[in-house]
Amino acid sequence: MRVLALLLVSLLTLPATAQTRFRVEDFATGFEYPWGAAFLPDGRLLVTERPGRMRLVGRDGAVSAPLPGVPAVEARGQGGLLDVAVAPDFATTREVYLCHSIVVDGGALTRLVRARLRADGGALEGAAPILDVTPTQPSGRNHFGCRIVFGPDGAMYLSTGERQNQTRAQKGDDLAGKVLRLARNGAALADNPFARRPGWRPEIFTLGHRNPQGLAFNPRTGTLWEAEFGPRGGDEINVLRPGANYGWPVVTHGIDYDGSRIAEASSRPGMEDPAHVWVPSISPSGIAFYDGDAFPAWRGSLFVAGLNPPVLVRLSTQGDRVTGEERLLAGMVRFRQVRQGPDGLIYLLTDEARGRVLRLRPG
Numbered sequence: 001m002r003v004l005a006l007l008l009v010s011l012l013t014l015p016a017t018a019q020t021r022f023r024v025e026d027f028a029t030g031f032e033y034p035w036g037a038a039f040l041p042d043g044r045l046l047v048t049e050r051p052g053r054m055r056l057v058g059r060d061g062a063v064s065a066p067l068p069g070v071p072a073v074e075a076r077g078q079g080g081l082l083d084v085a086v087a088p089d090f091a092t093t094r095e096v097y098l099c100h101s102i103v104v105d106g107g108a109l110t111r112l113v114r115a116r117l118r119a120d121g122g123a124l125e126g127a128a129p130i131l132d133v134t135p136t137q138p139s140g141r142n143h144f145g146c147r148i149v150f151g152p153d154g155a156m157y158l159s160t161g162e163r164q165n166q167t168r169a170q171k172g173d174d175l176a177g178k179v180l181r182l183a184r185n186g187a188a189l190a191d192n193p194f195a196r197r198p199g200w201r202p203e204i205f206t207l208g209h210r211n212p213q214g215l216a217f218n219p220r221t222g223t224l225w226e227a228e229f230g231p232r233g234g235d236e237i238n239v240l241r242p243g244a245n246y247g248w249p250v251v252t253h254g255i256d257y258d259g260s261r262i263a264e265a266s267s268r269p270g271m272e273d274p275a276h277v278w279v280p281s282i283s284p285s286g287i288a289f290y291d292g293d294a295f296p297a298w299r300g301s302l303f304v305a306g307l308n309p310p311v312l313v314r315l316s317t318q319g320d321r322v323t324g325e326e327r328l329l330a331g332m333v334r335f336r337q338v339r340q341g342p343d344g345l346i347y348l349l350t351d352e353a354r355g356r357v358l359r360l361r362p363g
């Protein structure tokens with residue numbers, strides 16, 4: 001049975017296209033546990049470091065000193081300064097959004113912050129919290145989620161972890177274990193799926209998530225894709241539909257770390273099945289769709305930064321379906337995030353005390 005399962009896995013993981021040749025180079029170095037990265041319109045790159053710093057990287061890979069004006073964070077466990085996103089109208093507003101963990105009322109929570117990058121790029125200004133992922137929770141230092149993306153609909157989306165308190169993911173009056181859909185001031189949008197449901201938080205877009213650290217819009221279909229860590233096995237890629245329930249902890253393909261069962265089933269009516277599952281786990285963090293010119297064979301692929309085991313996964317897709325999986329750079333280093341540069345090259349953050357931005361180029 002085990003051999004059969006392995007055979008099936010290897011058949012499913014055959015690359016969908018002929019192998020593309022590429023090389024990996026160090027683009028920028030000197031980051032302590034880099035977590036989030038966002039390109040400015042001029043090609044420079046903002047990079048956060050989990051202990052609470054953000055730096056600006058030039059097009060030549062030169063790394064700035066830590067930018068003043070970054071909010072104080074609670075850097076413990078999986079928490080700290082996490083994602084950064086650049087507003088779609090950055091060229092005129094200079095707005096950037098950050099999310100981080102912070103202690104409020106004796107417990108840690110995920111906080112969303114709006115700020116402006118000073119015109120010379122040398123500092124953040126006016127950083128102000130716009131949303132706290134409440135309620136706060138006195139215990140636990142893990143599962144903060146915390147990816148920020150902007151949609152083609154103009155909305156801002158934030159993923160939130162369930163703070164290792166599984167039942168929070170299913171609660172409608174709780175922002176944890178969700179993907180939220182927000183206006184630029186952090187408020188709920190009026191056309192959100194639960195905006196008029198009594199007792200529910202109007203910010204909720206989807207529910208039933210464990211610890212989502214990957215969010216990306218599929219440029220071909222306009223839908224939002226999400227990656228989340230399962231328990232032992234059961235990491236998921238999900239295609240998000242407004243108001244849908246992605247099942248955690250009622251359904252999962254994983255089991256608890258001690259080997260015990262979490263859910264009775266891996267699928268159930270009224271809950272969404274994942275578009276792709278990993279058993280065993282790869283610990284998927286950031287994700288990015290590729291539509292650049294540098295790697296034509298990779299257009300339409302979803303790249304997934306894997307922490308454990310270290311791997312960069314390329315999923316080939318057709319519409320909103322996953323059609324194949326290829327594993328790149330297996331065993332090299334833990335990857336936290338993957339980005340497509342304005343130059344069409346692929347940039348990777350390594351999850352290390354002496355972390356780097358790596359760059360993939362053809363050849």
Ligand SMILES: [Ca+2]
Pocket residue numbers: 208236246247248251252272274
């Ligand atoms: Ca699920």
